[in-house]
Amino acid sequence: MARILAVDDSPSMRQLVKLALSSGGHEVDLATDGVEALEVAEKQQFDVVITDVNMPNMDGISLVRELRRRTNYRFVPLLMLTTESTAERKQQGKEAGATGWLVKPFDPDRLLSIVSKVLT
Amino acid sequence: MPAAARPSHGSACPPSIPGFQGIHRFWDPASERWTAKLLPGEFYVTRHDEAIATVLGSCISACISDRRIGCGGMNHFMLPEDGGGGAGNGWTDPATGLATRYGSHAMECLINELLKLGGKREHFEIKLFGGGRILASMTDVGARNAAFVRAYLKNEGLKVAAEDLGDIYPRRIIYFPDTGRVRVRRLQPLEATAIADRERRYQGDLARQSGGGDVELFG
Numbered sequence: 001m002a003r004i005l006a007v008d009d010s011p012s013m014r015q016l017v018k019l020a021l022s023s024g025g026h027e028v029d030l031a032t033d034g035v036e037a038l039e040v041a042e043k044q045q046f047d048v049v050i051t052d053v054n055m056p057n058m059d060g061i062s063l064v065r066e067l068r069r070r071t072n073y074r075f076v077p078l079l080m081l082t083t084e085s086t087a088e089r090k091q092q093g094k095e096a097g098a099t100g101w102l103v104k105p106f107d108p109d110r111l112l113s114i115v116s117k118v119l120t
Numbered sequence: 121m122p123a124a125a126r127p128s129h130g131s132a133c134p135p136s137i138p139g140f141q142g143i144h145r146f147w148d149p150a151s152e153r154w155t156a157k158l159l160p161g162e163f164y165v166t167r168h169d170e171a172i173a174t175v176l177g178s179c180i181s182a183c184i185s186d187r188r189i190g191c192g193g194m195n196h197f198m199l200p201e202d203g204g205g206g207a208g209n210g211w212t213d214p215a216t217g218l219a220t221r222y223g224s225h226a227m228e229c230l231i232n233e234l235l236k237l238g239g240k241r242e243h244f245e246i247k248l249f250g251g252g253r254i255l256a257s258m259t260d261v262g263a264r265n266a267a268f269v270r271a272y273l274k275n276e277g278l279k280v281a282a283e284d285l286g287d288i289y290p291r292r293i294i295y296f297p298d299t300g301r302v303r304v305r306r307l308q309p310l311e312a313t314a315i316a317d318r319e320r321r322y323q324g325d326l327a328r329q330s331g332g333g334d335v336e337l338f339g
Contacts, residue, residue: 013224016224054235083228085334102333103335104332104333108221
């Protein structure tokens with residue numbers, strides 16, 4: 001079981017991701033954009049952060065860049081879960097420090113297996 | 121003005137936004153607009169005075185614009201059958217099932233592209249079309265598609281400005297994102313069989329895609 005922060009500006013997507021992850025026994029906190037995610041991540045430590053890319057206030061790539069600057073998130077798996085699938089965007093994510101890139105729509109079992117993989 | 125005095129193509133085809141070059145566009149002399157023609161599963165967004173057209177049976181099109189920014193777009197989707205040809209992974213709960221995940225994805229793709237163009241959720245004008253029960257012999261998948269899109273938008277806190285959903289007619293719709301106007305023509309039941317066939321093929325494709333999108337772990 002891991003403590004996971006899931007970040008998405010869409011309420012529907014937050015619910016879907018939370019249901020999928022909690023069914024795998026994980027404890028899930030939610031944030032609606034990068035700014036809120038940073039606040040939550042500073043108050044408590046998460047084992048994995050899963051974030052959307054396109055969000056108001058602060059996008060997912062900037063969020064990853066910000067988290068990597070903090071010593072307690074330097075080695076934490078940070079996964080992008082997004083509708084974006086271009087090589088350029090993936091490269092931006094990689095350079096920002098993302099651990100992996102998952103293109104929506106997501107398959108719940110696959111999401112759970114990726115989470116276990118990045119935790120080991 | 122005599123027709124000969126007008127250039128045959130009114131204006132040059134406006135450039136499409138990156139990622140949408142694959143969408144077929146043609147000059148429509150009736151509306152005097154470049155018009156993107158959507159097939160099931162496609163979506164299109166624009167910042168120009170183009171039109172977007174499609175033909176709907178039980179499928180849904182959401183037309184969304186933010187006229188403050190001058191961008192708008194339309195999708196054309198339906199829900200896959202839950203469990204039908206899927207991964208058989210037990211995700212059949214309507215809240216998390218394949219249908220909800222796919223439908224949410226279709227809506228999110230359109231909304232994200234509009235947000236990328238500078239649109240704001242709070243300024244969206246949303247109109248919904250389709251979801252017809254075009255063949256009496258089929259189960260009413262149109263009603264299921266319509267119920268999904270209404271519930272999705274409610275959950276997202278997005279208001280619907282207008283809708284023409286359900287009933288028994290296939291619809292041809294032409295959307296003008298720059299004004300938000302939609303021209304709907306109800307087609308004769310005679311055309312329903314061909315439209316239903318095309319939608320059934322699309323639904324079959326969806327069931328095969330149920331494994332989700334690409335995954336890449338950076339080394």
